[in-house]
Amino acid sequence: NAGVTQTPKFRVLKTGQSMTLLCAQDMNHEYMYWYRQDPGMGLRLIHYSVGEGTTAKGEVPDGYNVSRLKKQNFLLGLESAAPSQTSVYFCASSYATWTSGSLYQETQYFGPGTRLLVL
């Protein structure tokens, strides 16, 4: 049981290049998330998915695209990398439960992170 894994661990890109970050989870979680972490900013949500074939925008979605073709995988794409996208990217997965008539997050489990440097 590997939990949440991310590929690659580290990448250097030149401005304008594209790349895809892969997140995989083996916990059969419905929900998956991509966050970025920048110094002094905490974690900010980029995109998320509440199930296979569905995606939605988070707080900072510009410049990124995502896909969830399989339940266990969540891909984050950068079509044309910019230096402002230099960051550490974390993937997370969880499930949600109904409580008091509303849907609530269960614990999110995070991958080890991908450090991206855009020159």
Added chain:
Amino acid sequence: AQKVTQAQTEISVVEKEDVTLDCVYETRDTTYYLFWYKQPPSGELVFLIRRNSFDEQNEISGRYSWNFQKSTSSFNFTITASQVVDSAVYFCALSEGAMYSGGGADGLTFGKGTHLIIQP
């Protein structure tokens, strides 16, 4: 909208001292969940605790304890007899119900974190 404030950007203490990390949250929801995560220097995010808004009992796990007070919208974290291995960035986070968070399980709202330094 939901918000989590960790006012202490950095705390430095000497080993064996007790230290409390503050977390204040804002939410319109009556049912919500609060979390603490630890990020050691190696960079991974480690889940520490999840607490729902109906349970105001303090939680203790070894040297760690959490004080949840709805009256002050706080969920503070105390480390007793701190050790060098406790050095890390600690994040507090909030989860609201779908009705208040925009319609779905759309992620946690994190505070900006407190960098805890334990000096030997």
